[in-house]
Amino acid sequence: MTSNALGDFLRAHRARLRPGDVGLPSYGRRRVAGLRREEVAVLAGMNTDYYARLEQGREQSPSPQVLDAISGALRMDREAREHLYRLAGTLPDGHRTPPRETVSPMLGQLLSGYTNTPAFVLNPALDLLATNSLADALFSPFETADNLARMTFLAPAGRSFYAQWHRAAEAVVSSLRQATGLEPHYPRLHELVSALTETSEEFATLWHAHTVYGKSHGAKELIHPKVGSLSLAYHSFDVRGAPGQQVVIYHAEPGSPSFQALSLLGSLHATRLRSRMDTSTSTGGPAASSPSSANSTVQSMSSSHRVGS
Known part of the structure; x- marks a missing residue:
């Protein structure tokens, strides 16, 4: 900054x-x-x-x-x-409450209800605060799925995950740039931008372009190593009861190849979780999760995954 x-x-x-x-x-x-x-x-x-x-x-x-x-x-x-x-300093934002870093149980239940679509919660720094099971499956190519900006610019999987990587990168930077105007005193955001500017030349170039646009819906073209190409639409919604948080939902046209691919991805993820639970049970270890959690458990992200922690 x-x-x-x-x-x-x-x-x-x-x-x-x-x-x-x-x-x-x-x-x-x-x-x-x-x-x-x-x-x-x-x-x-x-x-x-x-x-x-x-x-x-x-x-x-x-x-x-x-x-x-x-x-x-x-x-x-x-x-x-x-x-x-x-x-x-001429657009009054009132007395803004600092962004909330935890997801309420009610919002967690809402995510759990989306069994056929990936859904997750972001803060202004694009940290993944919570994900549902299908979002976990979607982001499984990433070794650490903790922050969309880090995943896009620093993770090796990012280049192959986004079919149009440069467009995805521009959208990420624009979102962060807009967030700095909305949350100018949010330390987490400043830490992230500083870290990415130092470690990614491409991020630094886009950041200094000062492009700002906010999109609450649009299209995503993704490539998942297990199910191939995914043409998805996304919608994001501000959480009025949790300042700074937004719910993002990806969905595919019912009956489309992408819809079928998402269904397959969910089944594969459920099978993997079930296998992990069976292995844990047979070795006397703690249960990894219940079978039903494959489709409904909200995964809260650990703060240890965050930049600067």
């Missing part, structure tokens, strides 16, 4: 635009990509020096009207505009 997040964000958006994108003529040789500061100032109807001070962090309190003008000049979408306002 930098102390001038607002300026970094403005520069990143300015660098993405060309004069033709905003109806300006292109003239002269450009030393850097994107619009010049004076061009943004003209489009926003403000003094060039004032805009330069904003980017440099020397102007700390832009008004909502100024931010409206700049976001329009830089062609920001709704998510980017909201992120800009949060960085500038």
